[in-house]
Amino acid sequence: MEVxxxxxxxKTYGKxxxxxxxxxxxxxxxxxxxxxxxxxxxxxGKSTLLNCVGALDNPTSGKIYLDxxxxxxxxxxxxxxFRRRNIGFVFQNFQLISELTVEQNIIFPILLDxxxxxxxxxxxxxxxxxxxxxxxxxxxxxxxxxxxRVAIGRALITKPMLILADxxxxxxxxxxxxxxxELLVRASREFQQTILMxxxxxxxxxxxxxxxxxxxxVLTDLGGESNEKLx
Numbered sequence: 001m002e003v004x005x006x007x008x009x010x011k012t013y014g015k016x017x018x019x020x021x022x023x024x025x026x027x028x029x030x031x032x033x034x035x036x037x038x039x040x041x042x043x044x045g046k047s048t049l050l051n052c053v054g055a056l057d058n059p060t061s062g063k064i065y066l067d068x069x070x071x072x073x074x075x076x077x078x079x080x081x082f083r084r085r086n087i088g089f090v091f092q093n094f095q096l097i098s099e100l101t102v103e104q105n106i107i108f109p110i111l112l113d114x115x116x117x118x119x120x121x122x123x124x125x126x127x128x129x130x131x132x133x134x135x136x137x138x139x140x141x142x143x144x145x146x147x148x149r150v151a152i153g154r155a156l157i158t159k160p161m162l163i164l165a166d167x168x169x170x171x172x173x174x175x176x177x178x179x180x181x182e183l184l185v186r187a188s189r190e191f192q193q194t195i196l197m198x199x200x201x202x203x204x205x206x207x208x209x210x211x212x213x214x215x216x217x218v219l220t221d222l223g224g225e226s227n228e229k230l231x
Contacts, residue, residue: 003161003194004030004053009062011048011217022048023059024217030162030196035188037205038198040214046198047166049214053196054164055083067161085113088155088163090184092170094147096139096154102126103135106153117157125153128190129183145176152183156191163187165197169204177204 011023022045030036040046051057053064055071064071066086071079088109089095096105106125107117126132129149139147148168155163165184169177185207187193197208205211211222 001032002029003032003034003067004196005063005065006053007063007065009049009052009064010060011045011052011057012060021217023052026062026214026217026219028212028219028221030194032194033188033192034210035185035195035208036197036210036212037208038196038212038214038219039200039202039205040198041200044214045217046214048217049219050164050166050196050198053162054087054089055079084109085158086161088158088160090148090151090155090163090165090168092167094139094144094151094171096147096150098139101136101138102131102142102150102153105139105150106157109154109158113158121157125156128186129153143176144172145179148172148176148180149183152180152187156187156193159191161194163193163195165195167199168197169199169201177201181207 006026006028009023009026010021013020013022026049038046038049048057052059058072069082074082097108100108103122103126107122110117126135129152131146131149131153134142134146139150142150169180172180181204184195184197188195199205210224213220213222
């Protein structure tokens with residue numbers, strides 16, 4: 001089942017001599033449960049793409065559909081609520097709330113929606129992310145890898161249609177980077193979670209379902225055999 005559809009997406013910054021085409025005629029789709037990596041060098045357009053798909057930035061032209069809903073035909077408030085309920089974000093710099101514990105950070109998106117988290121679901125996520133013994137700790141008491149696991153838990157708790165991971169290993173060492181990607185793969189498999197991850201590190205793409213490459217704003221689908229395609 002198709003969850004995300006991007007059609008003829010363009011994003012342009014500036015005018016005339018200073019004009020920069022960050023995205024050029026980008027089209028692709030993502031099915032439920034797929035884990036897709038978007039690779040590209042700094043300045044290639046991959047972060048711009050993620051921001052548009054996550055409705056954090058408006059495209060210049062083109063369409064983005066999530067579960068059949070046109071994101072940019074919605075009014076701003078409607079789009080904000082839809083994004084909060086249906087898109088989970090995992091950022092490079094974690095973006096945890098320093099005054100909240102591990103468990104409180106994870107359930108925060110549910111509380112924002114004036115709902116009560118289900119205890120069994122919180123326990124399952126803490127178990128999967130190996131954070132049960134850290135649940136009462138503050139972010140300052142955690143390692144970088146642990147903080148990123150909390151961020152993954154926060155993205156998972158609302159059971160979003162789509163998780164967008166923005167260079168989720170950018171601030172981590174090699175060991176923690178592998179562990180974070182393994183956790184994302186596990187989330188995709190066990191929870192049928194749809195994930196779109198951008199990264200400049202091609203070594204982290206061997207376990208994903210499909211790899212997309214972006215260069216100078218142009219997207220190319222490399223398919224699922226990432227090791228062969230990238231070798």
